Amino acid sequence: MDAAEQALATITGATEIVPVDAEPAPALVLRDIRKSFGDLQALDGISLEVPVGSFYGLVGPNGAGKTTTLSIIAGLLRADSGAISIAGVDAAAKPLAAKRLMGVLPDRFRTFDRLTGRQLLYYYGTLRGLPPAEVDRRTTDLARAFDLTESLGRVVSDYSAGMSKKIMLAGALIHSPRVLVLDEPFEAVDPVSSAAILDILQAYVAHGGTVILSSHGMELVERVCSRVAVIVAGALVAEGTVDEVRGEGSLEERFVELVGGAGELEGLEWLHTFSD
Structure with a gap:
């Protein structure tokens, strides 16, 4: 058993995330989600349904509403209208119960970076109600899987950007959530660490967990995701399996087509001559 498998065996053991015979509630349901910031309509009626055990990609250009959507799913923002359920739990009626089912890695994350990596994972684990001994065991397994064992004694403010991302992802996993956002x-994150993270996430999904992620890497989304949604200017313009969305070409080609193609180059002729 490799490090990724051992970590997943540890963190999935407590909640027994396994496929069941009965048809489960979807991992996530969004119904007509709307959100405005002043005069800006950030989300204009987004509706999604994410099956349990799926690797779901959310893509779109910068400013399209991806982070707003994920923040609303995670409970970090409140939608102006619409409904959300997490694994059958109404997020408006039972927000704490819904949040217990999720692990979250937000964009532009801030954390208690004057703690060491070990202290930070201890905080995450005990905050989620795990006994200290179980937190220690899971910390050891996750640190091994994410190649952070030698760094657990260092303060997180001294971590590289990639290491910070990994310790935050370990914190999102430590309580064995049913849904990762x-x-x-x-x-x-460097290619070696990316491969290790991907192994962990794929094993997590194989055991019945659900991953919902945003990414600008179309090749990655095309390779690992089972379903994908494309958001442009706060509206859902395409959704389905990766094969359904990309059609005859690549996902990147379809994405460019949906978003509207390249920018206007007229007026940049001066760039073709060089200063002395």
């Missing part, structure tokens, strides 16, 4: 989980 990840905003750009591979940004600033």
Whole structure:
């Protein structure tokens, strides 16, 4: 059993995330979610249904509403209208119960970076109600899986961007959530660490967990996601399996087509001559 498998065996053991015979409630349901910031309509009636045990990609250009959508799912923002359920739990009626089912890695995350990595994971684990001995065991397994064992004694403010991303992802996993909400989980992470993270997430999904992530990496989304949604200017413009959304071409080609293609180049002729 490799490090990723051992970590997943540990964190999924407590909640026994396994496929069941009865048809489960969807991992996530959004119904007509709307959100405005002043005069800006950030989300204009987003509706999604994410099956249990799926790797779900949320893509769109900068400013399209991806982070707003994920923040509302995670309970970090409140929608102006619409309904959300997490694994059958109404997030408005039972917000704490819904949040217990999730692990979250937000964009532009801030954390208690004057703690060491070990202290931070201890905080996350005990905050989620795990006994200290169980937190220690899971910390050891997650640190091994994320190649952070030698760094647990260092304060998180001294971590690189990639290491910070990994310790935050370990914190999101430590309580064995049913749904992971990840905003750009591979940004600033080196290829070796990315492969390790992907192994952990794929094993998590294989055991019945659900990953909902945003990414600008179309090749990654096309390779690992089972379903994908494309958001442009706060509206859902395409949704379905990766094959359904990409059609005959690549997902990146379809994405460019949906978003509207390249910018206007007229007027940049001066760039073709060089200063002395």
